Amino acid sequence: MTDEEKRRMIQMELVPEIDAYIEAQDEVAQATLHELRRRLAEALPTCYEKISYGMPTVADKKVVFHYSAAKKHLGIYPFPATIDHFEDLVGKYRTGKGTLAFPYGTAIPYDTLITLAQYNYQQQA
Numbered sequence: 001m002t003d004e005e006k007r008r009m010i011q012m013e014l015v016p017e018i019d020a021y022i023e024a025q026d027e028v029a030q031a032t033l034h035e036l037r038r039r040l041a042e043a044l045p046t047c048y049e050k051i052s053y054g055m056p057t058v059a060d061k062k063v064v065f066h067y068s069a070a071k072k073h074l075g076i077y078p079f080p081a082t083i084d085h086f087e088d089l090v091g092k093y094r095t096g097k098g099t100l101a102f103p104y105g106t107a108i109p110y111d112t113l114i115t116l117a118q119y120n121y122q123q124q125a
Helices: 003-023 027-043 080-085 087-093 110-124
Strands: 048-052 055-059 063-069 073-077 094-096 099-103
Touching: 003 027, 003 048, 003 055, 027 055, 027 063, 027 073, 027 110, 063 110, 080 087, 080 110, 087 094, 087 099, 087 110
Parallel strands: none
Antiparallel strands: 048 055, 055 063, 063 073, 073 099, 094 099
């Protein structure tokens, strides 16, 4: 079995878990998560999704990006070094060493989040 075939099998098994996670959230969080998920899939087509640490995760050989729905914000966990590298873009959203929080009801900078995910992916190469 090729790596691509393995990735597709993993994806088929795990997509229902991601769907269930998103559907368990309120309407605003669902819309935000669906949009981020769509954009991540477009930007990182060779990656797959899984639940890791109880949250949606994009992975290739290693984890690329974690995200989650909190009560009042979208949580993003792109690794501390990535946040440090893009401090000028995301510093105001930093809430912890490797954590970013984007309040619902404000414009989510999806393009910036995709940049973070793509950077993490490239760091694995």
